[in-house]
Amino acid sequence: MLSKKAQYAFRALTHLAENYNKGPVLISEMAKKKRIPLKFLENILLELKKEDILESKKGRGGGYYLKEHPSKTYIATVIRIVDGPISLLPCVSLYFYQRCKNCNEKQCGLHDMMKDVRDATLKILERRTLKDLV
Amino acid sequence: MLSKKAQYAFRALTHLAENYNKGPVLISEMAKKKRIPLKFLENILLELKKEDILESKKGRGGGYYLKEHPSKTYIATVIRIVDGPISLLPCVSLYFYQRCKNCNEKQCGLHDMMKDVRDATLKILERRTLKDLV
DNA sequence: TAAAACCCTACTCATTTGGTAGGGTTTTAT
DNA sequence: ATAAAACCCTACCAAATGAGTAGGGTTTTA
Numbered sequence: 001m002l003s004k005k006a007q008y009a010f011r012a013l014t015h016l017a018e019n020y021n022k023g024p025v026l027i028s029e030m031a032k033k034k035r036i037p038l039k040f041l042e043n044i045l046l047e048l049k050k051e052d053i054l055e056s057k058k059g060r061g062g063g064y065y066l067k068e069h070p071s072k073t074y075i076a077t078v079i080r081i082v083d084g085p086i087s088l089l090p091c092v093s094l095y096f097y098q099r100c101k102n103c104n105e106k107q108c109g110l111h112d113m114m115k116d117v118r119d120a121t122l123k124i125l126e127r128r129t130l131k132d133l134v
Numbered sequence: 135m136l137s138k139k140a141q142y143a144f145r146a147l148t149h150l151a152e153n154y155n156k157g158p159v160l161i162s163e164m165a166k167k168k169r170i171p172l173k174f175l176e177n178i179l180l181e182l183k184k185e186d187i188l189e190s191k192k193g194r195g196g197g198y199y200l201k202e203h204p205s206k207t208y209i210a211t212v213i214r215i216v217d218g219p220i221s222l223l224p225c226v227s228l229y230f231y232q233r234c235k236n237c238n239e240k241q242c243g244l245h246d247m248m249k250d251v252r253d254a255t256l257k258i259l260e261r262r263t264l265k266d267l268v
Numbered sequence: 269t270a271a272a273a274c275c276c277t278a279c280t281c282a283t284t285t286g287g288t289a290g291g292g293t294t295t296t297a298t
Numbered sequence: 299a300t301a302a303a304a305c306c307c308t309a310c311c312a313a314a315t316g317a318g319t320a321g322g323g324t325t326t327t328a
Contacts, residue, residue: 001221001222001224002223003285004286005286007234010244026303027304037286040287042306043287057304058293058294060295060303060304061297062295062296063305089141100141113259113267117258120258121251121254124250125251128247137315138317138318139316139318173320174317174318176274180274180276190274191326192273192324193325193328194273194328195327196272269328270327271327272325272327274323275325277323278321278322279319279321280319280320281317281319282318283315287313288310289308289311290310292306292307293305293307294303294304295302296301296302296303297301
């Protein structure tokens, strides 16, 4: 399951995608419109900025905006930033791989199956972008 | 991510699948062979029994065994019993559906996307069975 | 009839989730 | 130049979940 944090992130990003190239958007505006706790949203946006999804402008007339065109930011990227691994097992994760003890990957049936699930999932999440959310 | 509980469940079920029709298997045997905390495993097996995946026999010579042929028990079923929902959002879950507030399902882009992910995932997990794990 | 095996309740400890509170620091339009 | 607007940072907290432990029943059946 995606965390609430991730759901908030997508709600905010959708809003930013809708306002792409219309100048920075205030946190407070997004928080209010999308009913997201303001301080919580602040954290999320900071993280997305640190990870190069967003940019921000300070001062009066400032706010957050997408770094690139919505069609350039993949859903999978956002999930990985906010929630971490997408795979169902650490031992099949591409970005958060961890060896699993007590199971030989070469001959573990579950491993193979979860790899298939991962591939099917990524086929969707690594192709679709913020543009598909608006 | 699958919980450790689910991973343990699959390890135990794999063992039971390998010993299908060879009589009941002791909890203690599975715990030892698969390195699963015994009491924790006990809970898992009880749950799987209550949900009609397993049957058990008490007394000397007793133990647990699969209720049906390994090819009859779907991976998705086991995950739902042990971990709950497979979907990434409650509002696209088939067995654990929950309406999401603040988002209209008809026009929520995330909803549609996660539905596609769900379908792709279930296409695998609802076809494969314990037999595929051995 | 007692050893073997299943069943049940309750507790615990660590981590994660979903936030709050509050106070900076920087910017920039006026 | 300055104050209002906006971003940034640290710390805390409560509830839920995950991952078990402990310990004592109860039921079978060889």
